Amino acid sequence: MDKDIDPPSLSPNSSKSKEINFGNPHKTLVGTFPETRLQTMTFIGGAPMKHSLIRAGFLFVTTAVMSVGIAFAAGALGPEREATMKSLNKEVKALSTSVKSGKFDAAKNKASADAIVAGLDHAKTLFPPGSEKAAKGTAPTIWTDRAGFDNLLTKAQEAGKGIAAATDIASLKVAVAAQGDTCKACHEKYRTANY
Amino acid sequence: MASRRLKTVFGVAATAIVAGIAGGWWLSAPNPVDSASLPEHVANLENGRVLYTAGGCISCHRPSAEAILAGAKADIPSGGSPLVTPLGTLYPPNITADKETGIGTWDAAAFVSAMQRGVSPEGEHYIPAFPYTSYARMKIEDVLDIRSYVMSLPAVKSPNHEATLPLEPVLRRGIGLWKLVALPKPFVPDASQSAEWNRGAYLVNGPGHCGECHTPRNALMIAQSSNSLEGGPHPDGTGKVPSLRNLIGRKVFEDTADLASALSEGEGGGYEHMSSGGMGDAQANLSHLPAADVAAIAAYLTTLK
Numbered sequence: 001m002d003k004d005i006d007p008p009s010l011s012p013n014s015s016k017s018k019e020i021n022f023g024n025p026h027k028t029l030v031g032t033f034p035e036t037r038l039q040t041m042t043f044i045g046g047a048p049m050k051h052s053l054i055r056a057g058f059l060f061v062t063t064a065v066m067s068v069g070i071a072f073a074a075g076a077l078g079p080e081r082e083a084t085m086k087s088l089n090k091e092v093k094a095l096s097t098s099v100k101s102g103k104f105d106a107a108k109n110k111a112s113a114d115a116i117v118a119g120l121d122h123a124k125t126l127f128p129p130g131s132e133k134a135a136k137g138t139a140p141t142i143w144t145d146r147a148g149f150d151n152l153l154t155k156a157q158e159a160g161k162g163i164a165a166a167t168d169i170a171s172l173k174v175a176v177a178a179q180g181d182t183c184k185a186c187h188e189k190y191r192t193a194n195y
Numbered sequence: 196m197a198s199r200r201l202k203t204v205f206g207v208a209a210t211a212i213v214a215g216i217a218g219g220w221w222l223s224a225p226n227p228v229d230s231a232s233l234p235e236h237v238a239n240l241e242n243g244r245v246l247y248t249a250g251g252c253i254s255c256h257r258p259s260a261e262a263i264l265a266g267a268k269a270d271i272p273s274g275g276s277p278l279v280t281p282l283g284t285l286y287p288p289n290i291t292a293d294k295e296t297g298i299g300t301w302d303a304a305a306f307v308s309a310m311q312r313g314v315s316p317e318g319e320h321y322i323p324a325f326p327y328t329s330y331a332r333m334k335i336e337d338v339l340d341i342r343s344y345v346m347s348l349p350a351v352k353s354p355n356h357e358a359t360l361p362l363e364p365v366l367r368r369g370i371g372l373w374k375l376v377a378l379p380k381p382f383v384p385d386a387s388q389s390a391e392w393n394r395g396a397y398l399v400n401g402p403g404h405c406g407e408c409h410t411p412r413n414a415l416m417i418a419q420s421s422n423s424l425e426g427g428p429h430p431d432g433t434g435k436v437p438s439l440r441n442l443i444g445r446k447v448f449e450d451t452a453d454l455a456s457a458l459s460e461g462e463g464g465g466y467e468h469m470s471s472g473g474m475g476d477a478q479a480n481l482s483h484l485p486a487a488d489v490a491a492i493a494a495y496l497t498t499l500k
Contacts, residue, residue: 089462089465089467090465092462092463092465093464093465093466094465095465096460096463096464096465097465136434137434137471176463177460177463178463179463180460180461180462180463180464180465181462181463183462183463183470184461184462184463184469184470184475184478187462187470187471187475188470188471188475188476191470191471192433192434192471192472193429193431193433193434193435193436193471193472193473193474194433194434194435
């Protein structure tokens with residue numbers, strides 16, 4: 001049971017590979033260095049029963065990573081980001097229209113503000129690590145300067161709450177302009193002209 | 196004999212090369228404005244302020260983020276904020292009236308030479324990230340008014356950074372040749388159009404320098420006036436710049452008033468695509484222009500087919 005510290009021989013017929021018994025779940029391989037990737041995978045697949053938890057964990061991680069990868073590959077994030085941003089823009093547009101109309105409707109403002117805060121909560125989940133290349137229009141600094149990006153999303157939510165707090169057309173006008181400023185601040189820095 | 200012919204060939208080639216370099220040197224020479232050629236003009240500070248805003252000077256000549264943290268005023272053009280270009284990183288200089296680090300010692304001719312000919316008081320060509328290829332279209336009196344306004348701002352001591360550019364002396368001299376083709380003629384109003392339209396055309400093509408991004412460039416990086424404001428690849432290298440032509444026909448905006456609102460309100464008015472790729476700075480400046488000027492810009496743009 002010596003630990004094998006020499007580099008593994010590449011020859012499939014070396015004395016070291018003779019120790020391996022493919023597919024037998026009851027043979028423990030100790031002290032033998034797996035020489036090929038197939039041997040490694042089979043080793044894990046053929047591990048004895050007490051290592052099944054490790055095997056299950058390995059399979060779970062693989063599936064999870066693959067699903068996220070498939071989501072990226074399927075291009076789900078790009079359209080989802082766009083739809084979320086468009087819904088936020090719709091709210092700001094409606095608020096801007098109501099400011100111009102001069103009609104103050106506190107309930108409508110609150111509904112818009114809540115939609116903005118919720119939309120931004122959702123937006124926060126749409127830029128996970130690893131999604132740098134998922135869609136066009138994102139600057140790499142979203143991920144390299146994550147704190148700055150998250151900060152601007154939070155500031156945008158605070159502006160949304162400011163809209164709910166407006167008491168008349170004059171204060172609503174200020175609040176909506178402030179909301180627009182937060183949209184702009186983030187887009188200037190973190191959105192590229194890739195559309 | 197072969198060696199004598201070879202010597203002749205070399206001699207002719209060498210002469211041609213030297214002549215070519217001398218000719219190129221002469222053609223690419225800086226062409227500053229002569230003080231004597233400047234018109235008599237009484238400064239109009241308000242006009243200078245409006246055109247300084249339309250010109251977007253602060254967007255490039257603002258202080259760096261570090262300087263602002265150290266107390267510099269973000270709305271005073273003391274320069275230093277890095278401008279990353281495909282050629283290298285530039286540091287737009289201090290254009291406040293400081294005599295040591297700003298333009299306090301520049302006379303009117305030096306200012307006009309910079310703004311409209313792209314030539315520094317030291318006789319160097321400026322990298323055309325400084326949009327003198329648009330400012331060249333402006334009236335000299337307007338450029339003089341901008342100078343008066345800028346000189347009226349607080350003088351700030353802020354030393355300039357050297358640009359990081361490859362083969363800088365060759366590059367700058369080469370720009371002298373480039374300018375022979377790239378510098379446009381001054382703006383001439385269209386007599387068949389309204390005063391408002393002409394004001395809009397002047398603002399867009401002169402101080403507004405919209406075409407610097409929105410007009411596509413050829414292989415020599417010269418903006419193609421035959422494709423004016425058609426959009427194309429973003430000059431920064433990433434993404435696209437939209438076309439400003441046929442805006443209403445393509446249903447990008449409902450009407451002229453809608454475009455004017457977009458320019459002055461930006462995302463705060465629920466308008467999209469008004470912030471990224473550098474448009475945020477442009478829109479911020481537009482939001483500070485008089486309403487009549489924004490209306491004029493919209494009136495001009497919406498007539499482009």
